[in-house]
Amino acid sequence: MLGCAKSFSNRMGVHIMKYLDLEAQYLSIQREINEAIFRVIQRGQFILGPEGESLEREIAAFCGVRHAVGLNSGTDALLLALHAHGIKKGDEVITTPFTFIATAETIAQCGAIPRFVDVDEHLNLDPRLVEAAISAETRAIIPVDLYGMPPDMDAINVIAQRHTLVVIEDAAQSIGAEYKGRRAGSLGDVACVSFFPAKNLGAYGDAGMLLTDNKDIADRVRLLRNHGAPRKYFHAMVGFSSRLDELQAAILLAKLPHLVGWNKKRQEIAERYTEGLRTASVVKRIPSVPPDRTCVYQQFTLRVDRRDELIRHLAGHGIPTAVHYPLPLHLQPAFADLGLLEGEYPNAEQASREVLSLPCYPELPLSNVDDIIDRIRSF
Numbered sequence: 581m582l583g584c585a586k587s588f589s590n591r592m593g594v595h596i597m598k599y600l601d602l603e604a605q606y607l608s609i610q611r612e613i614n615e616a617i618f619r620v621i622q623r624g625q626f627i628l629g630p631e632g633e634s635l636e637r638e639i640a641a642f643c644g645v646r647h648a649v650g651l652n653s654g655t656d657a658l659l660l661a662l663h664a665h666g667i668k669k670g671d672e673v674i675t676t677p678f679t680f681i682a683t684a685e686t687i688a689q690c691g692a693i694p695r696f697v698d699v700d701e702h703l704n705l706d707p708r709l710v711e712a713a714i715s716a717e718t719r720a721i722i723p724v725d726l727y728g729m730p731p732d733m734d735a736i737n738v739i740a741q742r743h744t745l746v747v748i749e750d751a752a753q754s755i756g757a758e759y760k761g762r763r764a765g766s767l768g769d770v771a772c773v774s775f776f777p778a779k780n781l782g783a784y785g786d787a788g789m790l791l792t793d794n795k796d797i798a799d800r801v802r803l804l805r806n807h808g809a810p811r812k813y814f815h816a817m818v819g820f821s822s823r824l825d826e827l828q829a830a831i832l833l834a835k836l837p838h839l840v841g842w843n844k845k846r847q848e849i850a851e852r853y854t855e856g857l858r859t860a861s862v863v864k865r866i867p868s869v870p871p872d873r874t875c876v877y878q879q880f881t882l883r884v885d886r887r888d889e890l891i892r893h894l895a896g897h898g899i900p901t902a903v904h905y906p907l908p909l910h911l912q913p914a915f916a917d918l919g920l921l922e923g924e925y926p927n928a929e930q931a932s933r934e935v936l937s938l939p940c941y942p943e944l945p946l947s948n949v950d951d952i953i954d955r956i957r958s959f
């Protein structure tokens with residue numbers, strides 16, 4: 581590989597853009613990152629230590645919650661949130677079928693049953709459909725801040741309170757987004773953040789965090805992440821091995837001061853796409869953001885006609901795209917035992933046929949954005 585971020589051309593001389601450019605991001609903050617990494621290696625403390633503690637304090641302050649617990653992935657944050665609330669076999673948990681598998685996979689890992697509820701026009705869990713899905717077994721709701729924008733959380737929280745359900749905000753895609761002046765990660769009873777490398781605040785490996793104002797839950801997750809051990813070789817409960825390691829914590833501490841600026845860049849790119857594509861004939865829907873919230877564009881995702889043709893057309897011009905997500909969770913083989921059929925969640929199903937994500941990351945030059953707009957308009 582090359583030593584610095586460069587552009588590439590294929591054999592036909594077509595300039596190949598990147599869908600995401602983590603190398604360019606690294607080069608922009610190389611010194612801070614290298615310092616952080618060597619600080620940890622020299623200290624020689626790699627699991628549970630001062631970097632993780634600082635990161636927990638800083639992320640808690642950033643998101644506006646009292647407690648943060650570093651974990652080894654966003655998926656484990658969901659799993660441990662469910663465990664800490666005692667979700668078990670026979671329980672039901674309401675969530676959206678239009679999300680990454682982790683959201684529902686972790687429900688099943690606890691022995692509980694995911695109860696899907698269809699999505700609204702923003703492709704977020706539709707609060708108007710939640711109440712009809714609640715049964716005597718329902719214990720929790722997991723709304724997802726899809727593509728970086730929270731759903732109508734007040735509406736979801738009101739329903740949860742009425743039925744004494746726990747709200748677990750899947751904030752894996754939304755760190756920095758706001759809803760009614762509050763930051764994502766503080767919008768339910770607990771929230772799960774992912775620092776997967778491709779997320780807006782990405783580690784150089786797996787990492788995640790659980791956020792909450794509830795001290796009991798935070799304490800329980802702190803035990804669960806470390807083999808149920810309040811002290812060495814004493815185990816109060818059966819736990820997991822799920823700590824956020826010191827190298828990742830140090831890297832994330834170095835990146836955190838840049839997050840707000842990076843998110844602003846993503847928003848600028850999204851605005852430019854929105855302006856440029858508003859009247860493009862192939863575009864059926866451009867993401868819209870209600871006035872009471874913001875989106876941090878983990879993905880910039882359109883809905884389009886003739887998606888496969890458009891993907892090929894763009895690829896031919898060196899423009900990579902992605903589909904989030906091509907198959908809703910209720911139709912995944914992994915959930916075949918739920919016995920759910922095509923037609924059950926029509927909005928999610930239609931979205932899975934129409935969504936198309938465009939490159940959207942802070943280092944993406946605006947001239948590339950303009951090229952992408954032109955190629956879509958001329959399709």
Ligand SMILES: *Cc1c(COP(=O)(O)O)cnc(C)c1O
Nearest residue numbers: 653654655680682752774775776
């Ligand atoms: C990324 C993601 C997760 C899982 O996070 P990991 O850190 O990759 O385990 C969960 N939910 C959603 C919606 C995600 O996008």
